[in-house]
Structure formats: C-alpha cells, structure tokens
C-alpha cells in the first residue's frame with residue numbers, strides 16, 4: 451500500500467512540509483526543538499523539558515468541522531510528526547511590540563512580565579483561553595495557568611492581565627484569517643498512513659482504526675503513543691532511541707464520548723481535559739481527580755487510553771475508574787474484547803493487553819443515586835504534581851450498614867491495588883467511626899508501600915488510613 455512520507459502543517463500562515471529524510475530532524479524531534487531551530491520562533495523557551503514549567507507553551511489550532519479549536523500544549527512533549535494537519539501558533543504569531551495582540555497588550559499594561567523568560571508561555575496559555583467560546587471566570591483562569599511557572603513577577607499581575615484580556619475580547623487577526631487556515635488544514639492529506647522511515651527509526655501515523663490495528667499487527671514491538679506525555683520523556687529525559695512508534699493521536703474513531711443505557715463511554719484518544727469537562731455532571735469523583743491532574747497543557751494532550759496503558763502505580767484515573775468498576779475495550783485487527791479495568795493491570799506497568807491489541811475505549815456505568823463515590827489525591831503541592839497516595843471509595847449503604855464497598859489506592863503498591871481485606875472488614879458492618887477505625891488497621895495487611903523521594907512507608911500507611919477516615923466523615927454528609 452502506498453503511504454505518505456512527509457508531514458504538513460500550518461506555521462506562519464503557510465503550509466510547511468517536512469521530509470524527515472532530507473530535513474535533519476528525527477521523528478522524535480520535539481516540536482519545541484523544531485521551533486527553536488527556526489530563526490523566528492525563539493520566543494518558545496525550554497525550561498524543564500518535561501511538562502512542568504510551561505515556558506514552551508504553544509497553541510495548536512485543530513479542525514473541528516469547519517472551525518478551528520485552539521488549545522495550549524507543552525511543545526517539549528510533542529513529537530514533530532504529531533503536528534501533521536494542525537496549525538502551530540507561537541507568541542511571534544500573535545503580534546509584535548509595534549502591534550500587540552490584546553493578550554500581549556494586557557500583559558504589558560498590567561506589568562505581567564519582568565525577566566520575560568516565562569512570558570511567551572503565559573501569553574500562549576492566556577491566548578488559548580481568549581479563543582474559547584465559553585465564559586472565562588477566575589477559577590477557569592487559575593486552572594488554565596497552573597501549568598505556567600514564573601519566578602519573578604508574582605502571579606497577581608499575570609492573573610489580572612488574563613482576566614482583563616478574556617473579559618474584553620474582540621475579534622483578532624486569527625478570526626479574520628480563520629477561513630483561509632481552515633481551507634489550508636482541509637487540504638492536508640489524511641487519506642493514507644504516514645510512514646516516516648529513517649536510518650534509525652520508523653514512525654507511523656494512521657488516520658483510521660483499521661490502519662491502526664493493521665500496524666499494531668504488523669509491528670507488535672512498536673511503542674504506541676497517543677498524547678506522548680509519558681512516552682516523550684523516554685526520549686527527552688532518558689535519551690532513549692525508540693526504533694518504532696505507532697502514533698495513534700490522529701485516529702478520530704478513538705476520539706469520542708457517548709452515553710447510552712446509563713453507560714458513559716470514552717474513546718481512548720479522548721483527552722483528559724475533555725474527560726474532565728464531560729464528567730462534571732455525572733462522574734464527580736473522576737471530575738475532581740482530574741481537577742488535580744497535571745496542568746491544562748498536560749490534560750489537553752494526555753489521553754485516557756495513555757493513562758490506562760501506562761499502568762502506572764500513580765496513574766490518577768486508575769483508582770477512580772476501578773472504583774466505578776469501569777470496563778476497558780481492547781481491540782486487535784480481528785476482534786474487540788471487553789475486560790474489567792480491575793483485572794486489566796497485572797503488575798508493575800504490566801497489563802493483559804496483547805502484543806497485537808490496543809486500548810480503544812472505556813465504558814463506565816453511571817453509579818446509582820444510592821452510591822457514594824469519592825476520590826482523593828495527596829501530593830506535595832495541589833497542582834501539577836504526581837500523587838504520593840491517591841484513593842477512590844465507592845460505598846453502598848443499606849439501613850446504615852455497608853452493603854457494598856470498593857476501595858482502590860494508588861501509590862501504595864507497584865500497581866493500583868484493591869484493599870480487599872479492608873473491604874471485608876467493613877462489609878455488613880455498621881458504617882460507624884468505630885468500625886472504620888478497626889478497618890483502617892487492615893490497610894497494613896493490604897499494602898506494603900515503598901519508601902521513595904515522595905514519602906516513607908509509614909507515612910503512606912498513615913495517609914491511606916486517614917483518607918478512609920476522611921471518606922467516612924464526608925460520606926455522612928453525602929448520605
């Protein structure tokens with residue numbers, strides 16, 4: 451089958467084409483490295499190179515029917531081929547000192563910049579917010595800027611600038627050019643798989659589910675990626691050469707949500723930010739956990755499939771989805787099977803996903819009104835931090851007694867593990883503080899946590915026990 455060998459995207463209002471065999475870039479060159487190699491995009495800064503500082507924030511315009519949706523991303527976590535078919539926007543595209551964009555002007559007017567290193571990143575995060583159709587309030591601004599760090603200005607002037615800009619929106623030059631950019635993006639080919647084959651690497655971008663599954667069968671050793679927020683670190687931090695990659699990020703058939711018969715389903719490509727927004731009314735424990743998941747830039751890029759696929763002991767969606775008793779859909783080129791997420795992870799970063807399979811979606815039965823489900827995350831700081839201990843509890847009471855309880859903790863074992871003995875100690879018992887305190891002791895039978903840079907073993911045990919007590923206390927208010 452013939453395949454495309456180059457990628458195309460819009461930069462500076464024009465289609466840019468890259469042939470990896472001629473350009474000197476590798477398929478795992480990050481978007482940040484690429485932009486910084488250009489003469490006119492040095493405003494994109496490298497701070498941490500791992501998604502923690504936001505200095506590299508860019509906005510990408512993506513086609514949604516006939517419109518462009520703008521989102522902020524950390525360019526240090528995106529491999530260059532992934533930008534195929536998108537519009538890449540940096541601070542240089544907003545305006546210059548003689549003709550500033552309203553967001554830049556607000557940063558200037560409110561003294562939102564001192565040394566200026568962080569400023570292009572902040573401007574891009576605020577610009578992404580400026581381009582949203584929904585109303586932007588202080589909470590939304592705080593959330594959108596959690597992924598941007600500043601060492602010298604102090605955040606108040608920046609937040610004030612963001613608020614002013616977003617509350618006084620006017621049409622900008624992106625509105626004027628949108629129809630033309632839509633036309634350009636539509637002209638970019640998506641009819642054939644992109645195959646980038648260089649001396650050292652193979653990078654495939656399928657655009658359909660059938661092609662994704664065919665590649666998975668043909669290249670079972672290839673590393674799958676969706677948002678690449680985990681995988682990119684293997685390259686940027688561990689300096690690994692990944693010889694074969696299948697990039698699933700452009701398979702739209704895996705980017706969906708639907709609700710049928712009280713079951714809410716998410717495609718594996720659905721971003722964590724989309725899952726968060728979608729779960730606000732129906733899956734509150736998931737919504738709250740995702741409120742403290744990474745930053746806006748990370749959640750815009752990170753996928754639900756990637757969080758499950760990474761099978762990390764501190765993957766934050768896992769205890770919540772397990773407590774909701776979610777099902778994972780696994781597909782290969784021949785068939786689809788559905789397994790319980792509770793049975794999906796088999797050990798430290800190992801799963802039952804076969805070499806020819808991939809995660810295609812997740813199904814969650816909406817909990818009945820008689821269920822209390824709550825999630826908790828303990829980390830060194832509230833935003834943009836990984837869990838020291840996380841937990842999710844799902845409780846059903848009958849006449850004040852525990853009819854059913856599911857307890858899952860992250861950070862307490864090599865994988866997200868169920869507290870079976872603790873559950874057994876509670877089942878059938880009165881849901882009282884005395885009984886909960888007895889059950890808290892069982893947690894030490896369920897878990898032998900490790901000590902690491904984030905916490906000692908004893909502290910983890912105390913945190914886990916206290917989260918159960920907290921749940922008991924809060925559940926009495928919800929009951």
Ligand SMILES: Cc1cc2nc3c(=O)[nH]c(=O)nc-3n(C[C@H](O)[C@H](O)[C@H](O)COP(=O)(O)OP(=O)(O)OC[C@H]3O[C@@H](n4cnc5c(N)ncnc54)[C@H](O)[C@@H]3O)c2cc1C
Nearest residue numbers: 501676677678679680681744752753756757759765766809
């Ligand atoms: C700064 C920063 C902050 C973070 N904060 C958090 C946090 O608060 N909580 C948290 O849980 N995580 C966090 N993460 C980790 C990461 O963002 C999440 O695990 C994310 O959900 C991974 O999704 P992705 O699409 O980027 O995965 P990728 O990096 O694309 O893939 C991750 C893994 O899943 C596999 N995979 C991807 N897609 C599929 C598929 N469809 N089928 C099978 N396997 C697949 C890949 O092979 C890889 O092993 C953070 C990461 C960074 C860099």
Ligand code: FES
Nearest residue numbers: 497498499504526
């Ligand atoms: S360089 Fe720090 S988030 Fe990308």
Ligand code: FES
Nearest residue numbers: 564565566600601
């Ligand atoms: S202005 Fe110096 S880091 Fe923000």
